[in-house]
Amino acid sequence: MHDIxxxxxxxxxFDAALSRRGLQGLSAQVLALDEDRRGKILAAETATAEQNxxxxxxxxxxxxxxxxxxxxxxxxxxxxxxAIQRLTEEAAAEDQALRDLLMGIPNLPLDVVxxxxxxxxxxxxxxxxxxxxxxxxxxxxxxxxGVIPGMDFATAAxxxxxxxxxxxxxxxxxxxxxxxxxxxxxxxxxGLSETxxxxxxxxxxxxxxxxxxxxAEDSYQTTNGWWLIPTAEVTLTNSVAGEILDxxxxxxxxxxxxxxxxxxxxxSGKDTTGMLRQHQFEKVEMVTIxxxxxxxxxxxxxxxxxxxxxxxLGLPYRTIVLCTGDMxxxxxxxHDLEVWLPxxxxxxxxxxxSTCGSxxxxxxxxxxxxxxxxxxxxxxxxxxxxxxxGRCLIAVLENGQEADxxxxxxxxxxxxxxxxxxxxxxxxxx
Numbered sequence: 372m373h374d375i376x377x378x379x380x381x382x383x384x385f386d387a388a389l390s391r392r393g394l395q396g397l398s399a400q401v402l403a404l405d406e407d408r409r410g411k412i413l414a415a416e417t418a419t420a421e422q423n424x425x426x427x428x429x430x431x432x433x434x435x436x437x438x439x440x441x442x443x444x445x446x447x448x449x450x451x452x453x454a455i456q457r458l459t460e461e462a463a464a465e466d467q468a469l470r471d472l473l474m475g476i477p478n479l480p481l482d483v484v485x486x487x488x489x490x491x492x493x494x495x496x497x498x499x500x501x502x503x504x505x506x507x508x509x510x511x512x513x514x515x516x517g518v519i520p521g522m523d524f525a526t527a528a529x530x531x532x533x534x535x536x537x538x539x540x541x542x543x544x545x546x547x548x549x550x551x552x553x554x555x556x557x558x559x560x561x562g563l564s565e566t567x568x569x570x571x572x573x574x575x576x577x578x579x580x581x582x583x584x585x586x587a588e589d590s591y592q593t594t595n596g597w598w599l600i601p602t603a604e605v606t607l608t609n610s611v612a613g614e615i616l617d618x619x620x621x622x623x624x625x626x627x628x629x630x631x632x633x634x635x636x637x638x639s640g641k642d643t644t645g646m647l648r649q650h651q652f653e654k655v656e657m658v659t660i661x662x663x664x665x666x667x668x669x670x671x672x673x674x675x676x677x678x679x680x681x682x683x684l685g686l687p688y689r690t691i692v693l694c695t696g697d698m699x700x701x702x703x704x705x706h707d708l709e710v711w712l713p714x715x716x717x718x719x720x721x722x723x724x725s726t727c728g729s730x731x732x733x734x735x736x737x738x739x740x741x742x743x744x745x746x747x748x749x750x751x752x753x754x755x756x757x758x759x760x761g762r763c764l765i766a767v768l769e770n771g772q773e774a775d776x777x778x779x780x781x782x783x784x785x786x787x788x789x790x791x792x793x794x795x796x797x798x799x800x801x
Contacts, residue, residue, distance in 0.1 A: 372473050372733040375405055388479035391486055391695040397476060404469045411462035415455050422451035474578070475585055477700045478730040481667075484704050487694025493707070494694070499678065500687030502711045503770060511714030512768045513645040516776025518542055520798030522646065533643070534635060534650045541800040545767065545780065546653075548787035550628050550760045553655040553680055557757055561676045563626035563657060568606035570630050571597040576609040579735040580754075581701040591632050599632035604754040607658035612735035616750065618742040622661035622669060626757060629654065646761050647719070653760040659753040662739065663729060666751035667704075670726040674706045677722040677757045684781040686766050687711040689718055703728045708758075710766040721762045724755030768794075777801075 378385045382398035389397055429444035485494050513522055521542025527535035538546055557563040577583040577598045582590055582605065591599040600606060607625045616623075631654050635641075642648040657676060659669045674690065681688045693705040702725035709718035729749035732738070738747040771779040776796035785792055791800040 372470075372730065373476060373479075374729075374733065375401070375469070375473070378402065379405070385479070389476070391480055391484075392477055392698075393488070393696060394477075401469070401472060401476075404465060404472060408462055408465035408469055411458050411465060415458035415462060418451050418454045418458060422448055422455060425451060471584070474581075474734070478703050478727060480695045480698060481703045484698065485692060485694045486696075488696040489694075490697045492694040493691045493697055495689055495691045496706075497678075497690040498687075499682060499689075500685065500711070502687050503713065505713065507774045509713035509769060509772055511645060511712075512765045514714070515768060515772050515778060517778050517794040517796045517798050518768050521794075531650075534648065536646045536649065541794045541798055542764070542768075544788060544800065545784065545794070546760060546764050548784045549763050549767065550653060550655060551787050552683070552783060553757055553760070553763075554626060554628055556680060556683065557626040557655065557657065557676060560679065561624075561626075563624045563676070566607060566610075566625045566627045568603055568610070568627055568629065570600050570606075570632070572600055572605055572609070574598065576605050576612070579609045579612050580605045580731055581734065585700060589634050591634060600629065601633045602631050602654060602754075602756075603627040603629040603656035604658060607656060608660070608731060608752050608754060609735060611660050611737045611750065614737055615747050616660070616737075616739040618662060618739050621739060621750070622659050622665065625658045627656050627658075628760075629656065645765070647765060649761060655757045655760065657724075657753075657755045657757040660737070660750050661753070663748070663751045666726045666728060666753060669751075669753055670704060670706070670724065673753055673755045673757075674708075674724045677708055677724055677755055680758050680763070681708065681710060681721070683783045684763070684767060685783075686763075686770055686781075688721070699723070699725060701725070701727045701730055703730070706755075710762070712766060712769050713772070714769045719762070721766065722756035722758050724753070726751065726753045728752075 378398055378401055382402060385398045386396060425444045425447045429441055429448060432440040432444055485492065487493065512518055521539045523537040523539060527537045554565055558565050571593065574583065574596065582601060590601050607627050631652050633650060635648055635650060657673055659673060661669050678690065688708050688710045691707050691709065693707055698705050705723055705725040707720050708722040710721040712719050728751050731752045732749040737750050739750050740747050767781060768778050773779060778794040780793055788800060793801050795801040
């Protein structure tokens with residue numbers, strides 16, 4: 372959420388930043404509502420002072436036996452009381468309207484973010500690995516002979532409908548091994564604290580990490596008001612909601628493996644075959660809570676943590692900076708990691724790493740106490756996939772496929788698979 376004081380002080384800068392996202396002139400709407408709200412508050416305070424004066428004078432009139440003056444002042448007190456109630460209610464309604472308006476305005480991009488309208492104007496900043504040359508036409512993951520027995524879409528459709536999958540046998544074990552490799556790497560090599568959280572959260576948590584109100588249709592809500600998390604970003608970030616942290620304890624770096632749930636409301640017709648885009652999937656999420664001054668260096672660090680997983684697995688990838696038109700709602704700056712998928716002959720997103728500045732912290736009221744003393748300030752929050760487990764599975768299967776239908780697995784996974792090195796063409800680990 373945005374700082375209303377910053378908008379008051381420099382509305383032109385606010386509008387200029389939002390114009391880079393294709394939004395125009397929102398400061399006028401914000402400030403008009405804010406001015407009216409503040410006017411009502413001031414009027415209520417003035418009426419309260421007048422009510423107190425009239426009440427005091429009425430007491431004095433009663434004391435000296437001036438009944439006419441007493442009745443006049445008592446009537447004035449009643450009028451002021453009614454006015455105070457009306458003004459207070461109107462100010463509260465406008466305060467909520469202002470909050471709702473600010474909740475629906477995206478974060479301001481940093482100056483270093485490239486301008487652009489859509490994904491075609493994102494900027495590549497790093498590339499690692501060389502896509503493998505095949506002496507046969509590589510298949511997509513769901514068509515590889517050794518994978519077919521372990522990826523059951525028909526049963527999943529019977530159980531749950533489209534965009535679900537039942538994993539079996541060797542494929543399931545590789546999927547589990549990938550999640551374990553990610554967690555072990557982030558904890559042992561990168562110093563992140565492993566954290567397990569619920570997948571059902573209160574509505575406040577979804578507001579805190581800006582899934583609500585704008586993206587309600589992209590998530591699932593239970594009949595009793597809980598929401599299923601679309602990513603562990605929601606729970607990990609909200610773990611500090613409402614708190615005042617000591618600067619000495621920052622940064623807080625967490626990694627959490629969870630089930631994730633997304634309705635994919637805006638993806639009709641996209642990636643309907645295979646398990647690239649599912650309603651239920653697993654992800655290892657990274658979240659950092661830090662001071663605003665260290666957020667950009669933490670963003671670089673977190674990006675490298677995600678890149679390290681792909682490099683361990685020997686998967687070619689590229690890192691891009693998202694332009695203003697492709698960046699997520701809550702982000703100030705985003706790096707996407709795209710892994711090479713031979714079956715599609717293209718790079719596809721496998722991680723998105725964002726710094727949000729104090730945008731989410733204001734929504735959550737998460738602050739820190741500066742080490743040198745002074746007023747508590749809002750923390751900065753960052754989040755990133757480290758990685759999406761299902762998409763990583765797809766990349767491992769497609770990049771390791773062989774002409775006979777088997778899949779050669781990355782050496783980094785062998786210890787998690789009891790020394791097994793491949794999925795045979797019949798679907799078994801070998």
